[in-house]
Amino acid sequence: MSKAAHHEVDTEDTGAAELSLEGEFAWAVHDVRGLIGRLFDRRMREIGLTQAQGRVLAVLRRTDGATQTEIADQLDMERAPIGKLVDRLEEAGFVERRADACDRRVKRVYLMPKFASVAAEMLSLGEEIFVPAFEGISPAKIERITAVLLHIKTNLIALDAAQSSTSN
Secondary structure, three states: OOOHHHOOOEOOOOOOEOOOHHHHHHHHHHHHHHHHHHHHHHHHHHOOOOHHHHHHHHHHHHOOOEEHHHHHHHHOOOHHHHHHHHHHHHHOOOEEEEEOOOOOOOEEEEEOHHHHHHHHHHHHHHHHHHHHHOOOOOHHHHHHHHHHHHHHHHHHHHHHHHHHHHHO
C-alpha cells in the first residue's frame, strides 16, 4: 500500500476519517473541472453557444469528421444528448453531417466555415481563463502535472476496460 494511502486520520468532531492524499487530489481535480466548466459556460453564452456546444466544436477542431459516437466517447457523454447538440449546431450552420465514404449508414460530423467566426473567440476565452488559473506556476511544473494527469487517465482507461469486460 502506498504511503499516501496511509494518510487517513480520524477527526475528533465527526469520527470520520480524513481523505487520503489520492482522495484529496481527486476532489481537487473534480473541483477545478467544475470551475473551468462554469467559467467557460458563462463566457460561451456571451458568444451565443453553450459550454456543451463549445466542447463538441473543440472535439471536431481536433478530429473533424468524427462520428457522433466518437464525439460522445471523447466527451464521456451518451449519444442521444450529443445528437441533440449536433442538431442545434447544424441548425446554426456550425457543422454538417455527411455520410461516411465506406458505410453510408454512418454519419460523420464536419465543421463548416461559420465555425471560423467563433474559433478565435473560443481560443481567446481559453486564454482568459487559463492564464490567470496558471499564474505563478512554472511551465515545467505544468508539464509535470500534465504528465501525471495523463498517466492517471491511462490507468483509469485500463481500469474501465477491465471492469467493463468483467461486467459483460
